[in-house]
Amino acid sequence: MIAPVPIGRREQRRNELRRALQEAAWHLVADRGYDALTVDDIATAAGTSIATFYRNFSGKEAVLTRRWLSPERLVALAPHIDRRHGLAGVVSSLFQTYGRLANEYSVGLMMRLKVINQNPGLQLAMNRGRAEDEYTLAQLFAEVTGQPADSLALRLAASLTIAARATTMAHWAELNDHPPLTRLLDETAEVLAPSLAACEDIGALAQAKRDDRAS
Amino acid sequence: MIAPVPIGRREQRRNELRRALQEAAWHLVADRGYDALTVDDIATAAGTSIATFYRNFSGKEAVLTRRWLSPERLVALAPHIDRRHGLAGVVSSLFQTYGRLANEYSVGLMMRLKVINQNPGLQLAMNRGRAEDEYTLAQLFAEVTGQPADSLALRLAASLTIAARATTMAHWAELNDHPPLTRLLDETAEVLAPSLAACEDIGALAQAKRDDRAS
Numbered sequence: 001m002i003a004p005v006p007i008g009r010r011e012q013r014r015n016e017l018r019r020a021l022q023e024a025a026w027h028l029v030a031d032r033g034y035d036a037l038t039v040d041d042i043a044t045a046a047g048t049s050i051a052t053f054y055r056n057f058s059g060k061e062a063v064l065t066r067r068w069l070s071p072e073r074l075v076a077l078a079p080h081i082d083r084r085h086g087l088a089g090v091v092s093s094l095f096q097t098y099g100r101l102a103n104e105y106s107v108g109l110m111m112r113l114k115v116i117n118q119n120p121g122l123q124l125a126m127n128r129g130r131a132e133d134e135y136t137l138a139q140l141f142a143e144v145t146g147q148p149a150d151s152l153a154l155r156l157a158a159s160l161t162i163a164a165r166a167t168t169m170a171h172w173a174e175l176n177d178h179p180p181l182t183r184l185l186d187e188t189a190e191v192l193a194p195s196l197a198a199c200e201d202i203g204a205l206a207q208a209k210r211d212d213r214a215s
Numbered sequence: 216m217i218a219p220v221p222i223g224r225r226e227q228r229r230n231e232l233r234r235a236l237q238e239a240a241w242h243l244v245a246d247r248g249y250d251a252l253t254v255d256d257i258a259t260a261a262g263t264s265i266a267t268f269y270r271n272f273s274g275k276e277a278v279l280t281r282r283w284l285s286p287e288r289l290v291a292l293a294p295h296i297d298r299r300h301g302l303a304g305v306v307s308s309l310f311q312t313y314g315r316l317a318n319e320y321s322v323g324l325m326m327r328l329k330v331i332n333q334n335p336g337l338q339l340a341m342n343r344g345r346a347e348d349e350y351t352l353a354q355l356f357a358e359v360t361g362q363p364a365d366s367l368a369l370r371l372a373a374s375l376t377i378a379a380r381a382t383t384m385a386h387w388a389e390l391n392d393h394p395p396l397t398r399l400l401d402e403t404a405e406v407l408a409p410s411l412a413a414c415e416d417i418g419a420l421a422q423a424k425r426d427d428r429a430s
Contacts, residue, residue: 156403188367
């Protein structure tokens with residue numbers, strides 16, 4: 001089950017710690033630039049140890065390239081997921097909630113995207129995160145539809161969603177926030193809706209065939 | 216204009232050379248593995264020099280990770296592109312033609328995908344190629360629709376198509392060619408069609424608004 005609500009206190013503390021390390025890292029990048037950043041500095045700024053840092057992130061690339069659907073992000077998104085209108089409902093509600101949350105960053109999302117675009121190491125980490133996000137999203141889709149997460153239908157639905165979101169974010173950063181991210185994400189969710197419905201339909205058809213053969 | 220037909224003799228020779236280097240590189244990987252591969256060996260096997268190799272590819276990663284829409288591939292695909300049924304027609308015809316061409320490889324596509332999955336350097340090169348493919352595809356879409364290639368509508372259409380193709384290829388390789396690639400790609404083109412039509416519609420709407428303001 002993705003992001004059970006309510007979560008335990010230990011998991012909540014872990015999420016807060018991860019969030020604090022990420023914010024500290026971005027504040028340091030904003031102050032001194034990416035090249036001067038060390039894991040030691042990040043841990044100190046977040047009031048914790050290097051060992052604790054490495055229990056949570058594999059290095060400075062990883063702490064700066066938060067996945068869209070990281071465990072701590074999913075906890076924030078989960079209560080707002082629309083599970084009653086198929087895959088299109090899930091994606092539209094995820095995009096809307098994310099758009100609202102993105103406004104709360106203390107170091108601007110725009111600056112983050114620009115730093116990431118300038119550093120190949122960060123881009124590699126982002127791409128790895130993208131693959132993990134596809135997996136997480138396919139699991140969530142499986143939960144909502146009852147179809148298998150490793151079916152072509154749900155894998156396609158997940159990769160379309162992740163690609164569409166990445167393109168929308170890049171476009172928004174290039175346009176310097178006009179139109180605002182929330183409006184662009186709404187438009188993208190609308191564009192995605194019919195293909196997500198098509199994925200759901202071919203998935204249901206494949207499922208029915210498997211059930212037929214089993215009975 | 217993408218892939219003018221007919222192309223000049225010099226361009227044709229260049230495409231043949233690139234193809235020969237790629238085939239030579241994959242034969243060497245099949246024989247000796249990826250780690251033992253050198254640019255020197257590839258150039259020798261293709262009957263050319265190291266200097267000529269580097270005029271065509273940046274290194275062994277680049278020669279092994281052919282882009283889907285590389286210049287030489289586009290020349291082969293161009294005559295088969297359906298330009299009369301919107302973006303969905305373009306994508307469906309590209310997928311069909313590519314599926315047929317993929318059967319002609321002398322070193323199996325399946326083996327190639329598996330080698331790439333095992334090597335982080337090749338994966339990075341693949342991701343770079345994916346970004347270039349998105350750009351090339353948006354240009355082709357612009358040619359067919361008359362809309363700007365850098366609009367959100369066409370960028371989305373391109374990134375959805377590239378993502379869907381990559382996911383379909385990965386799924387096919389994991390299933391060991393059952394069902395065959397051509398059938399999976401047809402299914403994927405059908406799933407994509409309605410969202411590509413939606414991209415075209417919002418793009419046309421944005422275009423009409425710009426024309427209104429200009430007049």
